[in-house]
Amino acid sequence: MSRSTRRGALAAATVALTLTVAACSSSGDDSSAGPTTSSSGTGSAAFQPQHKGGTLKLVAHAAAGSLDPQVNYTLQYWQLYQSMYDGLLSFKKVGGQESFTVVPDLATAMPKVTNSGRTYTFTLRKGITFSNGKALTTDDVVASFERIFKVSSPTAGTFYNGIVGADACLKKPASCTLPKGVIGDAKTDTVTVNLTAADPEFPYKLAVPHASILPKDSPTKDAGTKPLPTTGAYMAASYDPNRALKLVRNPHFKEWSRQAEPEGYPDEIDYTFGQTVESEVTAVQNGQADWMFDPPPADRLNEIGTKYASQAHVNPLTAFWYATLNVNMAPFNNKLARQAINYAVDRAAVVRLYGGTNLASPACTILPPGFPGHVDSCDYTKGGGKTWSAADLAKAKELVKKSGTAGQEVGIVVQDDDVNKSIGQYLQSLLTQLGYKATLKPLSANIQFTYIQNTKNKVQLALTSWYQDYPAASDFLNVLLSCASYHPGSDSSINISGFCDKGIDTKMQTALKSAQTDEASANKQWSAIDQDVMAESPVVPLINPKLIDFTSKRVGNYQFSKQFYMLVGQLWVK
């Protein structure tokens, strides 16, 4: 399970969000926008100069491709970009729940929202300089928004298509201009962004790296391995995807907001690629590396958890692993058959296969615990209850019998890494027990995610996972299970189950509208939708995973952002 591929997968997956945005109506409310407020939270701890300096050594099995922040869509580099690039807004650089908070970054304050939620006005901070020595101007902001389309950013058509003029830019990226969509005023240092419809999630979309502000003269194509100038604490000095990435301090950086872009501790961050995961573990154990990107292999977990417990940091993720059941193909076009699988799956077994109870917890809902809209609820547990306690194989067999689907063939498609394959083998064994003729098809992680989305491949059951883009219930329910996200015959049909329930879809649209004015009410609606969807059983939630960060003995000040994971620049090695 490569964390680098997850975001890549999302690139193809967020088509549904297009329609989400379009469906949002104006609220008529001219108050400050945003699902979160910048003033809330505890704020970041003060900088401790005695820990400044040294070289932080990171290792990964492989690099994550292009270094261009408007192109790359991997957690591996999004994590680094937090200390390199800035947008008008950003997620707060702190650990814990506060990390979901959007705060002003290159903007002086949260935007003024007018025109029924369709116009966002930002004032740029003064005195910010790119790492190439050029001052940040409103022209850079306008050019950066246009560049999102010019470089065909993976989320251009989903996150930013609501900007006025985006339609034309999506059709002709090379000549993209947004004269009415993004307007800069150099005299007042303001930038106005006009949307075609209100989008309560727009601040989140401005806080992800694809909305990074780059110099206006940046190339209008993927910069690839050539580092682009940064505004943040670090800049890339060199990058060779086959060998290493070297980050050094941005000589022009002066901390303007500790919440948005804090000063970093290490003088240099060396990221080395090409090691095996086993050797990564050994390198961290020996102090030859300070952190490993890849999840430690299963047979080293016990060793890490005992001998190196003080160096292991385990954090729950707002994500879920699940099995998709194709509601348009036998046998899972039968609701009873789908429910049977939900009853039959022993989530505790899946937790074990993932690495144990301290690395995952059983899932029974689509929205992960701690996520907006999540409410404990479990329709498919033995004896009933709000959380999953045990599988009910007897009931599952009874449902299969009732459905009349026993004996049918079921193909299971999984990724071919150890964890995915072992869960797939378990599901195959379980389906055989239920009376199906199950076959397992492990595919390379590079192709499995697109393969299972395309209806032409007739995938009946697939194992996959979903990691949040930003903290909104719609990022799970609407993206994964709305009618709009089902595109038969396309590789970008993230509604892998092919589930389309008009009644539930209407409820989703209502919840999206509610989110513009009353987030709490919207979240209640989303939790009800979660339960409605689970009653139809198009998916089988399996586990909510946790992440291990394994750091060397000398590393201090570990902080885990729920949005972008470990804050690399905040680690100290002195």
Next chain:
Amino acid sequence: MGQVTDTLPRSREARRSPGPWRTAAGDLLRNRAALAAAVVLLVVVVASLCAPLYAAHIAHTDPFQSHVSGTTVVDGKTVPVLTPSSTGLGLGVTPIGPTWDPAHYFLGADNQGRDVMARLLYGGRTSLFIGFTAALISCALGTVVGVVAGYAGGAVDAVISRVLDVIWAFPVYLLAICLSVVLLTNGLRLGPLTVDAGSLWLPVAIIAAIYVPYIARPLRGQVLVLRNKEFIQAAIGSGAPVPRILRREVLPNVLPTALVFVPLMTALAMLTESALSFLSVGVQPPDASWGTIIEDGLGLLYTRPTVTIAPGLLIALTTAALNVLGDGVRDALDPGARLRGGV
């Protein structure tokens, strides 16, 4: 008298003459190394054939079903088959190790909680089946192709030889992996012949196909030499039909060579199958082969190395035995080869 004394010894000698096959069998039985190898093979084959008996009546387990949440008995105590770590941060889950109790996970469990010993025996059936069947098919096809190309000559030989060259040009494993990846997705459909994606016949067909040139080329060379021999020329001169010449004159002369290839190719095919299965493009789960068991054990190398080492040892033992036996068969069928230093 003279006639009598002249005739009797000759007829006695004729009765005593055991014939080439019996001579070869005698030579083989006198070859201690080959005999030992045959015994080892026999033990492996019999043990593998007994896999269902072991699983059902001794281990009382289904080696193809996951037992992730299962329990077993060790020293009278009920313990989980997969034990979550209870020390430190409690990270990771470790399958039970060898108990040396045939009734309860003799060689321990894999990451699905399946009995490794039972899977080893079932894996042996699969690996031996694929190895032997693929070798037989490969040798049979290779013999036919080699004989036809060598005897026909001209355009037929040129076409067949170039096709063999093309196959030969690809590294064996690369070709096998490519074929496997393609065929494992959709299965094999050749006219009326249909092989499902998960069928064991798929790796058999792939392995058999890629090794055909390795048999056909040396046999073609042998036939080219034979074709100019007097007895073949005599048969041609006497107007014998080609199929009859091939069947009666050519085939009996190349058959010993083809037979020598069988045990050697079986070993090679088993190794190839193991490699493909290890790379997930051979035998598909839940079926077990020694290669798949090694792959299953790879993620347990630090905690439960037995899962990897046991099938590895069996592969090494079996292929070594097949090679020694193959050498014995070669020496028996073609004693001259020993002097020449090879087949």
